Amino acid sequence: MYSLKLPIHETFQNTVQGEGYWTGTLVDFIRLAGCPVRCPWCDTGYADGGLSLPHVLRSIAELLTELKSPRVVISGGEPFIHKNLPELVQALLEAGKQVSIETSGSYWQDVSQQAWITLSPKQHVSPNYPVKKEFWSRANEIKFVIGTGQELDFYREHLVSNLSTQVYLQPEWNQRSRAIPIILELFKENPSYRLSLQTHKLIGMQ
DSSP: OOOOOEEEEEEEEEEESSSSSSOOEEEEEEEEEEOOSOOOOTTTTTTTTSTTTTOEEEEEEHHTTTOOEEEEEEEOOOGGGGGHHHHHHHHHHHHHHHHEEEEOOOOOOOOTOOOOOEEEEOOOTTSSSSOHHHHHHOEEEEEEEEEESSSGGGGHHHHTTTSSSSEEEEGGGGGGGOOOHHHHHHHOTTTTEEOOHHHHHHOOOO
């Protein structure tokens, strides 16, 4: 397992999780390279699929030597496109780390139930990449990037049937002055939803 390799876009340690339930906690990030979904606002360089972005194949053993924080966030790109993701998760857990995975939900693999999954659906942006049905029950939290306020309408059926899963609304960063008032109106209709503000950007961290 430890010799298996994954394409790494970047790693960084001892930073702050800026989004969702774990906001404000100390984390390391492992960003896996590649994502076909092509969200136009992507802040990790994959708006065009990331074809020009550099990446390096690194072994799980190498990645383990860098770890510094109690929690490791696996992001991308889209982590679930990588066949060795379950092994990476298992190795991190065996190293005593808490694990979070951030995903659009467009690809499914069975990973350890101990991993925290943040589902951020993008089907309304890229209709060819619908959320796999398994994620609606597996996700520990659901996060929507809000630009117009119409994003929730696309997933209303799933949200009604998943009332126990915490939902976060996050303003699209470049449209945040417009999006935050929209989110406040959405809270009136959905008072159990919470605000996610990309705290890491507000405090100038990666």
